[in-house]
Amino acid sequence: MPGKGAPSARAGQRIGIKLTLEPGLTQQAVIYPYVFEVFSRDVHHKNKTMNHNFYVIAALVLVLGTPLIAAAGPYTPATRSLSASSPKYTAPTCFSNPSYKKTFQRLRDAAKGRPPAGNFRPLAKCLILAGKKKARPIIYATKKVKKKTIRDVKTGLKIGQRILGNTGPLHLFLVGNNKDESGPKGYDPDPQSRQLATAYCRSLKAYDLRDDLSGCISDWTKTFRKFDCCGAAHNPAAEFNGIRYQSFYYAGANVYSRQGADLTKVTLHEYIHTYQNNYTIWGNDIAAENAGLVEDYSPGPVWLEEGVAEYLALRIMYQETNYPSFISKMKENLESARWIKKTHGLTLKDVETRQGQARVNKICDGCGGRLYYDTAAWAMLYLESLVGEDKLIKKYYPQIPYLGWKRAFKKAFGMSINQFYTKVNRFMNWSEASQLRLLAAVKKSR
Numbered sequence: 457m458p459g460k461g462a463p464s465a466r467a468g469q470r471i472g473i474k475l476t477l478e479p480g481l482t483q484q485a486v487i488y489p490y491v492f493e494v495f496s497r498d499v500h501h502k503n504k505t506m507n508h509n510f511y512v513i514a515a516l517v518l519v520l521g522t523p524l525i526a527a528a529g530p531y532t533p534a535t536r537s538l539s540a541s542s543p544k545y546t547a548p549t550c551f552s553n554p555s556y557k558k559t560f561q562r563l564r565d566a567a568k569g570r571p572p573a574g575n576f577r578p579l580a581k582c583l584i585l586a587g588k589k590k591a592r593p594i595i596y597a598t599k600k601v602k603k604k605t606i607r608d609v610k611t612g613l614k615i616g617q618r619i620l621g622n623t624g625p626l627h628l629f630l631v632g633n634n635k636d637e638s639g640p641k642g643y644d645p646d647p648q649s650r651q652l653a654t655a656y657c658r659s660l661k662a663y664d665l666r667d668d669l670s671g672c673i674s675d676w677t678k679t680f681r682k683f684d685c686c687g688a689a690h691n692p693a694a695e696f697n698g699i700r701y702q703s704f705y706y707a708g709a710n711v712y713s714r715q716g717a718d719l720t721k722v723t724l725h726e727y728i729h730t731y732q733n734n735y736t737i738w739g740n741d742i743a744a745e746n747a748g749l750v751e752d753y754s755p756g757p758v759w760l761e762e763g764v765a766e767y768l769a770l771r772i773m774y775q776e777t778n779y780p781s782f783i784s785k786m787k788e789n790l791e792s793a794r795w796i797k798k799t800h801g802l803t804l805k806d807v808e809t810r811q812g813q814a815r816v817n818k819i820c821d822g823c824g825g826r827l828y829y830d831t832a833a834w835a836m837l838y839l840e841s842l843v844g845e846d847k848l849i850k851k852y853y854p855q856i857p858y859l860g861w862k863r864a865f866k867k868a869f870g871m872s873i874n875q876f877y878t879k880v881n882r883f884m885n886w887s888e889a890s891q892l893r894l895l896a897a898v899k900k901s902r
């Protein structure tokens with residue numbers, strides 16, 4: 457633990473995935489005793505390519521002290537053979553409406569990331585419905601992936617389903633390793649990397665996300681073979697697709713499960729991203745993306761998107777399972793958040809845009825990640841203390857397709873985002889004892 461100076465260095469082994477990183481982060485990001493959530497955002501799907509922006513953010517390893525048991529949800533997760541064909545799904549009947557088809561194509565071509573003029577509510581409901589397909593999550597895993605690892609993933613999915621409802625179609629891909637991190641040469645490639653890549657790419661092709669199957673398999677075989685430890689990535693749904701397929705893939709999932717890094721909580725975090733994505737339906741605003749701005753009809757800035765996923769995953773695990781690491785993790789987050797505020801004077805508003813993120817990481821290497829996760833998690837706890845627990849899930853996200861994220865924020869929470877920035881800045885100046893009292897107000901397991 458850090459003393460009077462900066463929090464302890466994030467030293468250890470490197471993650472073995474080549475990524476396009478969030479500005480300011482180095483490509484050889486280290487992971488132990490920290491794990492990294494690798495979050496991929498959907499970029500324009502023109503020409504049916506999977507072009508991803510990856511954000512690599514540090515998150516503390518969490519120790520799961522007690523077993524988790526989740527009752528089966530309405531769509532129980534299932535494993536599927538790597539050689540099996542991709543399941544067939546159908547689009548909602550509203551997608552057969554000729555006028556809807558024309559509108560979708562017009563919006564896709566415009567690439568403005570916003571709803572059409574006029575009464576677009578029926579159209580929005582159609583798109584949202586496409587992301588809540590009555591389909592069970594499918595897990596593809598190589599032979600190297602342990603049964604306990606798969607159980608941990610299923611538990612995280614079931615908790616997410618029970619709290620947030622079903623997201624579908626949703627497929628998960630797990631890579632195994634031959635060695636743990638103590639091996640002198642690190643990790644050997646999973647011998648079934650090609651089979652897993654084939655299953656992954658078949659899904660992309662089946663749901664109209666990539667045409668070049670052989671090229672995809674070649675690319676992803678190389679990618680999966682380079683995976684070390686540890687990470688999880690969420691791939692969002694393609695814009696205006698009647699089958700709003702989403703997926704996760706994991707690196708080093710066995711290590712997560714075996715060595716105490718909380719695979720169930722990580723899975724729940726990623727599942728929360730699928731819930732956020734279910735309400736991100738109007739495609740990408742290419743002009744805003746190119747300018748480094750937050751898109752109007754997105755889930756909001758990176759800190760809000762990641763802060764919600766991280767905080768809710770911790771809080772829901774605590775309330776559903778008596779999760780033992782909630783208090784300790786939040787205390788560690790607070791220590792980091794207070795340090796970055798005291799030492800550098802940095803705030804959430806400083807990382808709202810990509811330009812701001814780049815500036816922050818020039819000031820302080822890794823401070824962007826601390827703000828997205830550590831400060832943002834406490835901002836979400838503070839927000840819930842002001843407005844109640846249910847509004848993030850029940851009020852904010854369902855309004856984004858109709859109002860955009862800024863107006864949805866104001867309607868859900870009764871304040872503008874700038875007013876919230878001001879409140880959070882004041883809150884970060886409270887005494888540590890006063891801040892920690894908010895943890896005591898969080899109800900334990902139900």
